[in-house]
Amino acid sequence: METTHLIILSPHLSIRFINNIEARNQTLISEFILLGISDDRQLQPLIFSLFLIMYLVTILGNLFIILAVSSDSNLHNPMYFFLSNLSFTDICLITTTIPKMLMNIQTQNNTITYIGCINQIFFVTTFIGFESFILAVMAYDRYAAICHPLRYTVIMNSFFCGQLILLSLFMSMVNALLNSLMVLHLSFCTNLEIPQFFCELAQVLKIACSSTLINSILIYVVAFILGGIPVSGIIFSYTRIVSSVLRMSSAGGKYKAFSTCGSHLSVVSLFYGISLGVYISSPFTNTPKKTAATSVMYIVFPQMMNPFIYSLRNRDIK
Numbered sequence: 628m629e630t631t632h633l634i635i636l637s638p639h640l641s642i643r644f645i646n647n648i649e650a651r652n653q654t655l656i657s658e659f660i661l662l663g664i665s666d667d668r669q670l671q672p673l674i675f676s677l678f679l680i681m682y683l684v685t686i687l688g689n690l691f692i693i694l695a696v697s698s699d700s701n702l703h704n705p706m707y708f709f710l711s712n713l714s715f716t717d718i719c720l721i722t723t724t725i726p727k728m729l730m731n732i733q734t735q736n737n738t739i740t741y742i743g744c745i746n747q748i749f750f751v752t753t754f755i756g757f758e759s760f761i762l763a764v765m766a767y768d769r770y771a772a773i774c775h776p777l778r779y780t781v782i783m784n785s786f787f788c789g790q791l792i793l794l795s796l797f798m799s800m801v802n803a804l805l806n807s808l809m810v811l812h813l814s815f816c817t818n819l820e821i822p823q824f825f826c827e828l829a830q831v832l833k834i835a836c837s838s839t840l841i842n843s844i845l846i847y848v849v850a851f852i853l854g855g856i857p858v859s860g861i862i863f864s865y866t867r868i869v870s871s872v873l874r875m876s877s878a879g880g881k882y883k884a885f886s887t888c889g890s891h892l893s894v895v896s897l898f899y900g901i902s903l904g905v906y907i908s909s910p911f912t913n914t915p916k917k918t919a920a921t922s923v924m925y926i927v928f929p930q931m932m933n934p935f936i937y938s939l940r941n942r943d944i945k
């Protein structure tokens with residue numbers, strides 16, 4: 628009876644042992660495949676040239692903003708301190724994704740290592756969150772300048788400005804670290820193709836074999852908290868700004884007050900408008916080409932346009 632009992636249990640133990648080995652092997656992957664913008668080889672030189680130009684324009688434009696702010700003493704104030712940090716963030720964000728894409732096109736090798744993919748997720752998430760916080764901080768700066776002009780230098784002192792930047796960066800990095808660590812616990816099977824030109828968190832979750840419920844809950848909870856704080860701050864600041872400006876008796880004063888917010892409002896509209904558009908259109912972008920194309924809109928386009936907005940619409944930068 629005991630021998631028969633062992634014979635019956637042995638296959639179950641073997642199956643369980645094999646499944647455990649397979650489950651462990653699922654996570655032991657070395658690389659992912661980035662499908663990119665297009666798999667048409669004839670279009671690769673055009674795509675390479677286009678993205679190289681966009682990358683160089685973004686780098687040079689944002690470097691111009693940073694150099695202008697750092698070299699001109701007239702621009703040494705909180706508004707341009709935050710603007711230089713925004714430009715630095717734009718450079719970091721686009722550098723996290725585009726150079727790898729260009730290298731893949733040049734070498735005709737669309738792979739990215741597992742560690743490289745995790746790093747991309749971390750840095751992309753960090754810099755997108757950091758940019759969102761900086762836009763909120765810039766809105767608060769405009770609120771302090773317009774609604775409390777006599778106390779502006781006291782409120783927005785250099786120590787407080789530095790604290791705002793460090794706190795924003797810290798919260799963004801914590802969010803990115805949590806999401807990256809959660810990806811490390813996922814298992815991946817044979818489908819390792821990511822329909823993107825970089826490792827986007829949402830696309831990596833889609834190809835995972837194991838349950839991504841906890842990851843999805845974390846994304847939505849953190850996005851609601853960390854995304855809600857900047858958006859609420861921007862709405863609050865501009866609500867108070869509009870209320871304060873409408874109480875002004877001078878038309879010239881109203882125009883001057885609104886003109887100082889024009890560039891920031893344009894950047895905020897571009898950043899959140901494109902992000903909202905990508906989010907709304909995501910259910911309809913069910914092909915790799917459409918998915919990659921929509922990501923260009925929020926990973927590349929706003930970062931390229933920000934220097935033009937602030938240089939063309941800003942008298943001090945001119």
